[in-house]
Amino acid sequence: MAVRRVVPNIQSGAAQESREFYGLLGFEQVMNHGWIMTLASPSSPAAQISFMTSDRTAPVNPDMSVEVDDVDAAYAVMRESGAEIVHPLQDEEWGVRRFFVRDPGGRVINVLGHR
Template sequence: MAVRRVVPNLHTQAPTEQREFYGLLGFEEVMDHGWIMTVASPSVPSAQLSFMTEDRTAPVDPDVSVEVDDVDAVYAAVRDSGAEIVHPLRDEEWGVRRFFVRDPEGRVVNVLAHPR
């Protein structure tokens, strides 16, 4: 199992203003689904921030997203550890396979993979 990227999910009710502000720091919009928008550094594309109003399909909003190369293997390891799964493993309509798990401090982690 390998981590591909880690993205903080910052909650906001003003994603446009966030995009404009972080644009001043050199970030550019790379994704916008209406409820979540991601900006990235053009020179270091894995340096990203996401701004979320609310999660579209999950019962809670994640604090951080971790993209992995094998989400099914990570899900099995997390489930077997006894950690609290707060959103089951599923394929989402926008093209990711993901689940949410609560870390030991109570933060919600969105673990995902993009199909290859």
């Protein structure tokens, strides 16, 4: 299993203001579903930051997203370790397969893979 990218998820009701502010640093919008918006660096596309109001299909907002090349393997490893699964593995209508797990510090991690 390999990590493809890590994205901080910031809970915010100020998406437009954040897009303008981080645009001053060179970030551009690469995704906007209304409830979550992701900005990325054009010169380094894996350098990303997301802003969300509330997760559309999960019971909590994740603190961070970790994209892996094999989300099913990541899910199996986390379950076998005894880690707390906060949101079960599922396919989402926007093209990702994901689950949420709580890290030792209490942060909720969205572990995902693109289909």
